[in-house]
Amino acid sequence: MARRHLAAFLDILIAFPTLLLAMLVVAARSAPLGSSVLAVGPAQSTVVARLVRILVKRALAQDYVTAARTSGPSWPRTVAGHVLPNIWPTRVVNLARQFGLAVPAEAGLSCLGLGAPPPNASWGRMPQEARATFTTAPAGAVAPGVVPVVLVVGVNLIADGLRDTLDPASRGRRARRSSMSAV
Incomplete structure (x- = not known):
């Protein structure tokens, strides 16, 4: 019963717009x-x-987890040995996606004046402050807009590489490919 309530609560929070929630928290x-x-x-x-x-x-419903649980190891050992390695690759990609959403959200808050105060640097406030000098020094306004994009793309590429490295299913495919290329 409590699990259903938690799932329903999470669904409500997910449906609430992130930037609007952030603006409400910052204003409060x-x-x-x-x-x-x-x-x-x-x-x-x-x-x-x-x-x-x-x-x-999904991982707990798999046959290998059921077999591991019946063979006798403790519950934490089963989770650490069988569940976490199989959810980690998806989590890495999702964390990169969440990072890619959080960076522009913080920049948007800063651009609206709801982010870091002036002694602190912010990618949202920098272009706003550089608007006055855009015609004479456009790099001051363009660079703070380009750098977050490069950062998010870089984090996503690293996450994709980590997923390929950590995914147990892709390890078997890589081993088959390397043995086939050796033939």
């Missing part, structure tokens, strides 16, 4: 630097919690 708090992190983090974590719940349920 007085410290904008911590508020933007506190606002974007929990909003993104609902998606993470929902995905982990689905992946764990």
